[in-house]
Amino acid sequence: MKNSxxxxxxxxxxxxxxxxxxxxxxxxxxxxxxxKPMLMDISGKKIIHDKGIQWISEHTKKEGVLKSKVSAIEDKFLKMTVLGKHPTYHFTWV
Structure with a gap:
């Protein structure tokens, strides 16, 4: 962002x-x-300084960033554990 x-x-x-x-x-x-100094209220309308916009940009979690690689790996395989075992499914074609 420009420095203005x-x-x-x-x-x-x-x-x-x-x-x-x-x-x-x-x-x-x-x-x-x-x-709060980066925010002003003028006649009931809030305005924000360029530095406030920059601050929000720097303090916002970036989209698509994972907190943990472990959860991504677990989600990838979508395991379901029931009483400590993975369920076994048997299908019969009719």
């Missing part, structure tokens, strides 16, 4: 991040650690 000193509406900031218009507003509501 501009302020944007939350909808504009969401579009800058490539998200829907409510993304930044919802993100700020869900994250208590957002630096």
């Amino acid at each position: 000193n501009e302020w944007h509406t939350l909808a504009e900031a969401s579009r800058i991040l490539g998200k829907n218009d409510r993304y930044v507003s919802n993100w700020i509501k869900c994250h208590d650690d957002f630096p």
Whole structure:
């Protein structure tokens, strides 16, 4: 993001991040650690500084990143364990 000193509406900031218009507003509501000096309220309309948009971008978990490779491997094979054993299925063709 460019290093400027501009302020944007939350909808504009969401579009800058490539998200829907409510993304930044919802993100700020869900994250208590957002630096409040990067956000202003003017006549009931919230605006966010360029540095605030950058901060959200840097503190958002990237899409497609797995927390653990183990869960990805387990999901890949979709094992179902019942009482410590893998079920055996017998099919009869009719």
